[in-house]
Amino acid sequence: MASELTVLFRRLRTWAMLLALAAIPILIATAVRLSSHPVPPGRGPAFLDRVSQNGLFVGMTALLVSVPLFLPITVGVVAGDTIAGEANLGTLRYLLVAPAGRVRLLLIKYSAAAVFCLAATVTVAAVGVLAGVALFPVGPVTLLSGDTIGVGESLLRSLLIAAYISVSLLGLAAIGLAISTFTDIPVGAMAATVVLSVMSQVADNLPQLEWLHPWLFSQYWLGFADLLRQPISWTTFGDNALLQAGYILAAGAIAYGRFTSKDVLS
Template identity: 80%
Template sequence: MTLSADAVSGPTVRPGVGWRLLGSELAVLFRRLRTWAMLLALAGVPILIAVAVKLSSRQVPPGRGPLFLDRVSQNGLFVAVTALVVCVPLFLPLTVGVVAGDTIAGEANLGTLRYLLLAPAGRIRLLLVKYAGAVAFCIAATATVAAAGALAGVVLFPIGPVTLLSGDTISVGESVVRSLLIAAYIAVSLLGLSAIGLLISTFTDVPVGAMAATIVLAVVSQVLDNLPQLEWLHPWLFSHHWLGFADLLRQPMAWGSFADNALLQAGYVAVCGALAYAKFSAKDVLS
């Protein structure tokens, strides 16, 4: 059975269909064992870092290892930030790539895509719901790393006022707010990658291929961003601002990097979303 774009544009969309579809999408996503396995693996990163530092018999020299690792033993609040720094280059893009690459291709592979299109929702609404699910996972994944890091830090290390990169000292409460802002910054950083995964997912019925392509692009973007010969290209790479949250650890906070990152990711979302709709709206769904 083949469903053309015209075949699915006829049913009238009833109010509330989109919200019910979104609720169903989130329920399916967060009931999957794969989703919980990835979130547990992400939670294990800050716990591993905290335990390794706690059991270490020597102090970590400044400048060695991930950012802020040398401060973990002095203040447990740095565990969450250090874990986020560790997870940004590989672990978070890996899990986000799996979820985003599975959005459309996974449904096609299971043979459920045509039934979703027969429902009075429309292709653009289905794309929006699928992308919203990927965004929800970005938020959940980042929050998992931050929460596990905070918990491990509180349990294993002393907690106290935090000294910022600018040399100013802030209270525990304000430092928690800064950690949440960093987590939000990183969640926003992953929105462009999610849109790329959604776009790739519309081109294939093989979810593993879409997942792999999305993850490879995340790695390639970071490699290109480290080549000085391609400095002209760096501002256009979706990974360029992934670790640019240092301004959130200064007093007063500067929002320039946050705004630049959000604008770049919004550009990728807009372009990839438009291309995904152009491809998906003309796609004959066979499964």
């Protein structure tokens, strides 16, 4: 596991994606700071109109902006490359020579992708907080329920939101791993994973497919608003975790069935 994480985080591509994610809160904070007009309430992403009054909202706004597209793209790239990338490089059969076995390799690859989900989300949240502190005043945060919490607790809420989004991306990472076992072309697996994330979100916004919404892995991606109420409601967090666990098991079973019966020639 440690070796796989070392390989993942030594790649320039991984750091390029993390830097691109870090640029999102910096761009939001800079744009608001340089703007000569305050953001009208209700315009732009949620919380954007509060950024100039309290810099702690930069991280929350950046996470909200990143969830639909930017975070799924980076997770899709990492997850889609797990098995297909090794096959494309011709190193997969050498990995399987070790007594670790195919199941353990799948578990290690998925664990590394899960760690990246957390790293990507925390990067957006942490850089958002730093940019907000550097460019705007910081003070108590007014929650969606109307209650006010201190700076320390608001930072804890930001970490909870990052954890919530990380859990939300675990199902997508499992899907990417499963797709990666079907091809030796990593770009194809990456693209398919990202396309599925977009299709899930499109379907989630179509009222004609309301019967399907509870089963879509993106159903609760933006449900972290419950973490910004007093007291915190954990219902959505639990529902999201249960849904993602279902996708992890289903995609894991597909990956297992495919990979354990696959002839590895490269």
